[in-house]
Amino acid sequence: MKRIESYLVGRWAAGTGKPELVVNPFTEEPLAEVNADGLDRAAAVRHAREVGGPALRQLTFGARAELLKALAAALYEQREALIDLSIQAAGTTRGDAKFDIDGATGTLAAYAGFGKQLGDRRFLCDGPGIQLGRTPRFWGQHVLVPRPGVAVHINAFNFPAWGMAEKLACSVLAGVPAIEKPGTPTALVAEAVARALIDSGILPEGALQFLAGSAGDLLDHMGPMDLLAFTGSAATGAKLRAHPNLVANNVRVNIEADSLNCAILAPDVESTSDAYDEFLSNVVQDMTQKAGQKCTAVRRILVPAARVEEVAGHLIEVLKRHRSGDPANTDTRVGTLTSAAQLRDVRAGLERLAEAAHVRCGGIDTVRSKGFGIEPTLLVAINPEADDFHQLEVFGPVASVLPYDGSAAEAVRLANRGGGSLVASVYSNDGPWTEEVVLGIAPWHGRVWIGSDRVKGQATAPGLVLPHTIHGGPGRAGGGEELGGLRGLAPYLQRTAVQGFQGFVAKAFGAGDAPAQA
Ligand code: NAP
Numbered sequence: 001m002k003r004i005e006s007y008l009v010g011r012w013a014a015g016t017g018k019p020e021l022v023v024n025p026f027t028e029e030p031l032a033e034v035n036a037d038g039l040d041r042a043a044a045v046r047h048a049r050e051v052g053g054p055a056l057r058q059l060t061f062g063a064r065a066e067l068l069k070a071l072a073a074a075l076y077e078q079r080e081a082l083i084d085l086s087i088q089a090a091g092t093t094r095g096d097a098k099f100d101i102d103g104a105t106g107t108l109a110a111y112a113g114f115g116k117q118l119g120d121r122r123f124l125c126d127g128p129g130i131q132l133g134r135t136p137r138f139w140g141q142h143v144l145v146p147r148p149g150v151a152v153h154i155n156a157f158n159f160p161a162w163g164m165a166e167k168l169a170c171s172v173l174a175g176v177p178a179i180e181k182p183g184t185p186t187a188l189v190a191e192a193v194a195r196a197l198i199d200s201g202i203l204p205e206g207a208l209q210f211l212a213g214s215a216g217d218l219l220d221h222m223g224p225m226d227l228l229a230f231t232g233s234a235a236t237g238a239k240l241r242a243h244p245n246l247v248a249n250n251v252r253v254n255i256e257a258d259s260l261n262c263a264i265l266a267p268d269v270e271s272t273s274d275a276y277d278e279f280l281s282n283v284v285q286d287m288t289q290k291a292g293q294k295c296t297a298v299r300r301i302l303v304p305a306a307r308v309e310e311v312a313g314h315l316i317e318v319l320k321r322h323r324s325g326d327p328a329n330t331d332t333r334v335g336t337l338t339s340a341a342q343l344r345d346v347r348a349g350l351e352r353l354a355e356a357a358h359v360r361c362g363g364i365d366t367v368r369s370k371g372f373g374i375e376p377t378l379l380v381a382i383n384p385e386a387d388d389f390h391q392l393e394v395f396g397p398v399a400s401v402l403p404y405d406g407s408a409a410e411a412v413r414l415a416n417r418g419g420g421s422l423v424a425s426v427y428s429n430d431g432p433w434t435e436e437v438v439l440g441i442a443p444w445h446g447r448v449w450i451g452s453d454r455v456k457g458q459a460t461a462p463g464l465v466l467p468h469t470i471h472g473g474p475g476r477a478g479g480g481e482e483l484g485g486l487r488g489l490a491p492y493l494q495r496t497a498v499q500g501f502q503g504f505v506a507k508a509f510g511a512g513d514a515p516a517q518a
Pocket of ligand 1: 159181184185214215216231233234235257258259422471478
C-alpha cells in the first residue's frame with residue numbers, strides 16, 4: 001500500500017503510528033495510508049526559521065517572484081498526472097480537477113506577476129513619507145519587512161492544490177518559509193502537488209515543508225514572528241484561534257472558515273433576460289462543481305416569493321442534466337463527496353434542513369450503496385426564517401430556495417443572517433435597488449458579485465476566487481482575508497514606522513522610483 005509521506009527538515013518520510021486509510025471516494029477502494037506520528041514538528045519549525053527564512057529573505061521581491069514563476073511551470077508540467085490522481089483520489093470530475101490544479105498554477109503565476117513589479121527591493125513602502133516635526137527635517141516612513149518566522153498553513157480537504165498554492169504564493173513572495181498541512185482525505189493529491197513543487201529544487205531548502213496527517217504538536221512550537229493561516233470549518237477555526245500557545249505568543253492567526261453564501265434574485269430580473277440565464281447557470285454550477293464542496297458555493301437562493309415555483313422549476317430542469325456518477329467517466333457532470341465522514345455530515349445536515357423545507361430534487365435517497373456520491377439536491381423553504389438555513393453549512397451539492405418579499409431591505413436582512421459570508425451574488429438590472437443591497441450587505445460579505453445583462457458572458461463566476469481580489473469574510477466566515485493582489489502579503493510582513501532625519505529616512509526607506517505599497 002502506498003504510504004503518503006511528509007517532507008520535513010530536508011527529507012521525505014512517513015510517520016510510524018497507526019495509519020489512516022485514504023480511499024477512492026467512488027469505489028471506496030483503499031489507495032494509500034497516512035500517518036504523521038513520530039515526525040519532529042519542532043525541528044521542522046526550527047528548520048524553517050533557521051534555514052528557509054534566511055535563504056528567502058536574502059532574495060529581493062523580484063527574485064522571489066521569479067521562483068513563483070518557475071514553480072507555476074513545474075506544477076504545469078505535472079498537470080495531466082495531477083488531474084488523473086485527483087479524479088481517482090478526490091472524487092472530482094476532470095473539470096473539477098482542472099479547477100483545483102489550474103487554479104493552483106494560475107495563482108502562483110499571478111503572484112509572480114504581482115511580485116515582478118516590486119523589483120529589487122527587500123522591503124516595501126507603505127504610503128508616502130510624512131513630515132513629523134515642525135520642518136520636514138524630522139520625517140517618517142512606514143515600511144513593510146518580512147517577519148523572520150514560519151507560516152503554518154493548515155488547509156481544508158476540498159482544494160488540495162489550489163488551497164496550498166494560494167497561501168504559498170503569498171508567503172514565498174513575502175519571504176516567509178511555510179509548512180503546509182493538507183486536509184487528510186485528499187492528502188494523496190496534496191502530496192503529489194508538494195512533490196512537484198519541492199522536488200523541482202526551485203525553492204531554497206527549508207522554504208517549503210509538507211506535513212501529511214495530524215498537525216500533532218505543531219502549533220505548540222509557534223512563536224511571535226510566526227503566522228497560522230487556517231482554512232477549514234468554523235468549528236476547527238474557533239478551536240485553533242483559542243490555542244493556548246498561539247494566544248500566549250500573540251501569534252498571527254488568519255482564519256478562512258465556512259460560509260452560508262447567498263444568491264439574490266431581484267424582482268426586476270425577467271426570466272427571458274441574460275441576467276436570469278446567468279443566475280440559473282451560476283447557481284447550478286455552484287451546486288454541482290466539486291459536488292458542492294466549495295467554500296464559496298451558494299447555499300441560500302433568495303427569490304421573490306411570487307416567483308419561487310417558476311425559479312425552482314427552472315433550476316430543477318438544469319440540475320436534472322447534472323447527474324452524479326463515476327468521476328472517471330467523461331460524461332459525469334457531478335463528482336462524489338470526498339469521504340465517508342463528509343457524506344455522513346451531508347446526510348445529517350439535509351435531514352435538518354428538510355424539517356423546514358420541501359426537497360424538490362435529489363435528497364438523501366439518492367445516496368448509492370457504494371461510494372460517497374449524492375445527486376444535486378434543491379430544497380424550497382417552507383419557513384425561510386428557520387435558523388438552519390442561515391447557520392448550517394451542508395458541504396455538498398445542496399442549496400435552498402428562500403422566498404422573500406422582493407424589497408432591498410428584506411434581501412439585505414436575510415443575506416446578513418448568514419452571520420458573515422465569503423461571497424454574495426446579486427442579480428439585477430435595477431441600479432438603485434442593487435446599490436441599496438450592495439451597501440447593506442457589504443459589511444457582512446467579503447465579496448459582493450453583481451450579475452446583470454451588461455456583464456453576461458464577461459464575468460467570472462461568483463464562486464471563483466481570483467488572486468486579484470480578496471478572499472475571506474467577516475464573522476462566521478472566519479474574519480480573515482487572503483489574496484487581493486499584494487494585500488495578500490500583509491499577514492507575512494511587519495509594518496514598522498521608521499522615524500528620523502529626512503535626508504536619511506527618505507533616501508534609505510522612501511519609495512524612490514519604485515512602486516510602493518503592499
Ligand atoms: P476541518 O475539518 O475544519 O479541517 C480543516 C483542516 O484543519 C484540516 O487540515 C484538518 O486536518 C485540520 N485540523 C482539524 N482539527 C485540527 C486541530 N485540532 N489542530 C490542527 N489542525 C486541525 O475542515 P475540512 O472538513 O477539511 O474542510 C471543509 C470546511 O472548510 C468547510 O466547512 C468549508 O466551508 C471550509 N472551507 C473554507 C474555505 C475558505 O476559504 N473560507 C475554503 C475551503 C473550505 P485533518 O484533515 O487531518 O483533520
